Amino acid sequence: MDELSKKLNRYFPGRVVRKDLTKKIKEGANVPVYVLEYLLGMYCATDDENSINDGVETVKNILAENFVRPDEAEKVKSKVRELGRFTVIDMITVKLNEKLDIYQAEFSNLGLKGVEISPQYVKDFDKLLAGGIWCIVKMSYFYDEEVKMASPFNIDSLTPIQMPHMDIQEIFEGRKHFSKDEWIDVLMRSVGMEPTQLEQKVKWHILERMVPLVENNYNLCELGPRGTGKSHLYKEISPNSILVSGGQTTVANLFYNMASRQIGLVGLWDCVAFDEVAGIKFKDQDGIQIMKDFMASGSFARGKEEKNANASMVFIGNINQSVDVLLKTSHLFEPFPEAMANDAAFFDRMHYYLPGWEIPKMRPEYFTDEYGFITDYLSEFMREMRKRSFTDAFDKYFKLGNNLNQRDVIAVRKTVSGLLKLIYPDGNFSKEDVEEVLRYALVGRRRVKEQLKKIGGMEFYDVHFSYIDIETMEEKFVSVPEQGGGKIIPEGLSKPGxxxxxxxxxxxxxxxxxxxxxxxxxxxxxxxxxxxxxxxxxxxxxxxxxxxxxxxxxxxxxxxxxxxxxxxxxxxxxxxxxxxxxxxxxxxxxxxxxxxxxxxxxxxxxxxxxxxxxxxxxxxxxxxxxxxxxxxxxxxxxxxxxxxxxxxxxxxxxxxxxxxxxxxxxxxxxxxxxxx
The missing domain is CATH 3.30.230.10 (Ribosomal Protein S5; domain 2)
Structure with missing residues (x-):
């Protein structure tokens, strides 16, 4: 164990897991990381090598015995019937059958539908009603020929594979024992990355990917080459985010279904990520307008009422050309579909543009073998931090330059707040700490503004972002790396002609x-x-x-x-x-x-x-x-x-x-x- 792993085990006992164990089992089992680490946290929370090996074997056996593979669904159903009782690990989704006035569960891999479930589980875990949760379910089998409509399968007990509760004070207390750089490295390892192999700016970009999970109604765009792990965090690491693959969706699914009077994904998840922005397509004409409304205000109107929701929006996509070529011939939002590509008002709602081309393609050495937080513990910490706000953190030391309009100010404040929540959750930071975060926030919003200037022209001319030190009244400007610090027209006299x-x-x-x-x-x-x-x-x-x-x-x-x-x-x-x-x-x-x-x-x-x-x-x-x-x-x-x-x-x-x-x-x- 290196020093950081020892410190983690000392101050967060039982909350950490060795990430190479996750990797080893993950390669053979198609379950999300947070499912695996929940089990590893139960059986391998120790530094004794023999106990760890025993724990790994136990987890492997549980997955082999109880995890339902879709092609073995019939075999598992037969086991439940023959043994009378059996425990399975599966993704459970629940619907209300109003005709029978009961809740019915659907098992994703097992392929079972219409299994009655107690209303208490639905009250305790409302995500069962939207998108579903991975659970450990004890099932029994009883066939009653009198009741033709009911499923013979019964749910005796259901445990979501997520932490039941979170004590945020534990994080605040533990954080005091780590320096800023150590804590950033802990967060890197918790999402599976090895910080010793990453440049400083790459670490900051990976932290920025986490901001939509700690900040309400945060809009992030990340475009870059393939294979840089853009969607990994939203798909595998957090059970509170959902990845909409392919981009095709409906207003009813995303926002509000007027027929069933149910709120869509934005009301049920902390973060909705769109994979492959090039494919974003709404079947409804007004889809993009409603999305714009929601991204700006966190609310949207459907039918007679206005609905509020807290979900952050993340837009992920690939850039196929080099950034230099794209900047010369078009703009950095070009991969978006045509309906959005020239809509400056849509992109103006982006709080940050993360430069995916600055993150290396993932290779084996970038993944850690050391200890990090159990991803579910990390997710609950991030979820708890959504209730807090650090948007006014820099007002004590700095004010923003006159080129930032109201939307720019909101974007910068939200980014600053999100990063401070991750790095300094206890609110203990200095002026230098805030300045570092503020500069990073200004660069990402300026990147958005530079592209808006190309799309919308004069309306967005004020891109020269700066901040002023209240103490010295010194104004400092930030530039966007890919725009090039060196100006096209050099200083000094040129040659004749x-x-x-x-x-x-x-x-x-x-x-x-x-x-x-x-x-x-x-x-x-x-x-x-x-x-x-x-x-x-x-x-x-x-x-x-x-x-x-x-x-x-x-x-x-x-x-x-x-x-x-x-x-x-x-x-x-x-x-x-x-x-x-x-x-x-x-x-x-x-x-x-x-x-x-x-x-x-x-x-x-x-x-x-x-x-x-x-x-x-x-x-x-x-x-x-x-x-x-x-x-x-x-x-x-x-x-x-x-x-x-x-x-x-x-x-x-x-x-x-x-x-x-x-x-x-x-x-x-x-x-x-x-x-x-």
Whole structure:
């Protein structure tokens, strides 16, 4: 045993289990982890190797004898009949038969239906009525030929394979004996992971997966590669969450069945996880609207009344391309079905976007052989913590920056609350502890906001999330790793003939383009590269060179178009497709190259021109300026014809730039080169 396992056994005796035992038996028995660990906790809660081996054999025998395999259902039924009494482990679901006024149980693997069950069990364990629970059931058999309708099978006693009660004070007391890092490692081991093999950020992501289980009405999205264990926690570890596989569902099943007047999954489970978001489909037209309503407020209207429920929503799916490609060509919510993929209001309700691509694919060494909490104990702890709230925990030390709107604030508060409940359940944390959690929460919500900006444009322009230290009034900003800390437009002067412009690409998205021009001795030839087969972009560059040849002497008498060759390369930096709005920028780049004079530092040139030099105004100026800002531009050159649109730009965005207006192409060249 390592030190951490010894500490766990010392402070939580009987509440821990050696996870390699779970693994060994799990590979041969198709039962959820919490079923196995309940049994292992009963028979192997010791550190004596011989007793453990005996306990493992006992558990194996119980599973071999009593666990019902679907293909052996008839054999087990026969055993109950022949022996008169027999104990089985099976998934039990209960329905009320109102015609006979009795509750009837259905055995999942045994295939039995209509077995009468005492109302007391239904009162004590209401989850029997929704989705069912794994139970140890003592059964008997009595056939009465007088009663034709009744099942001869009887339930003598039923024990859910879950902890009957939980003393939260036990966790609070035990937690005091562990450091922050030790406690995080305990949580990792409790869900089966080996912390010594995981990077720090991966541990935080696995903790974030647990937040929907400790926080009410929390909406989490995790998209990433296959094989990173996205659904494992919701399917195997917690008996309080349900995994909706395939994504197909109905409003009646998920929210409320108006015919039977029964609340759906959101009222009966702590967490509803949708596996494979690409397949989410409602048979009802209003399904997504009701889901949006529920995700925002925790309530929904069906029929005449409004219903409240506490379930968290988790959306899990696969990203098939690399994140870089997805960020350039689309947005990170693209795997969602079409009905949702462009619905910014739906994604705005996500409290956190967990970057699944930062979690490694699961290999044997990532699974632990050490001690961790029995998963059922862990689940009950998480369930108990749902009754508490730490949403105001950071108010004592920090306030949030002005780029966060009300939805952003709620999202960040919920994430902070959830992580603090997991790491510091006793509420004992310092300013540094809170700051670490707050930064993590801001990054995940900013990731949502960055994608919303791509889907919904200007409405979501304020993505520069920050928090302010109340003591020093210092404002600290957070960035999203995959957006890249390095800006597209670097600081300092670029080479002569190099400049940036922003325009709408073939894909319909606004992107940044870099034009590079080389001027060498020659005979007046003009070569262009990087344009592929895009006819409109080629025409725009040709227009620029023809205008340059005709008007270069107006710029400077030193420019030669007959004794120099001009080579131009256009780069579509963000992969949004080439644009037809390149002529004016290309003309300035040619003049800059010919004069060997660089354009101003961190400048973006906006606007395009016709072959006669007529300037066209910039469409969607606010969105274009937002892209300029995100790319690192400090100065922007705008056509005078766009001055009327300045009112559409949020003042705080407009204030980020040094803006110059130009009247015509010649004016644009002088202002770009800093020649007044």
């Amino acid at each position: 190099h400049l940036y412009t922003v325009g709408r690409g073939k894909s319909g998205m606004i992107g940044v383009y870099k034009i590079e021009t080389e001027v060498v001795n020659g005979t007046g030839k003009f070569e262009k590269t990087g344009l592929g087969s895009d006819r409109e972009a080629k025409e725009a560059i040709e227009t620029a060179f023809r205008y340059f040849r005709a008007n270069s002497k107006n710029i400077s008498g030193t420019i030669s178009t007959s004794k120099k060759d001009y080579l131009m390369h256009v780069e579509d930096i963000q992969g949004v497709g080439l644009t037809s709005e390149l002529a004016l920028a290309a003309f300035i780049a040619l003049c800059s190259g010919a004069l060997s004079r660089p354009v101003q530092s961190q400048l973006v040139v906006l606007g395009s021109m016709s072959i006669g030099g007529t300037i066209n105004k910039v469409e969607e100026l606010a969105n274009v300026l937002q892209v300029c800002f995100d790319s690192g531009a400090k100065k922007v050159l705008i056509p005078m014809s766009s001055a009327a649109d300045i009112g559409t730009v949020p003042p705080e965005l407009f204030a980020k730039f040094q803006i110059s207006f130009y009247q015509d192409p010649k004016d644009a060249v002088f202002k770009a080169l800093g020649v007044e």
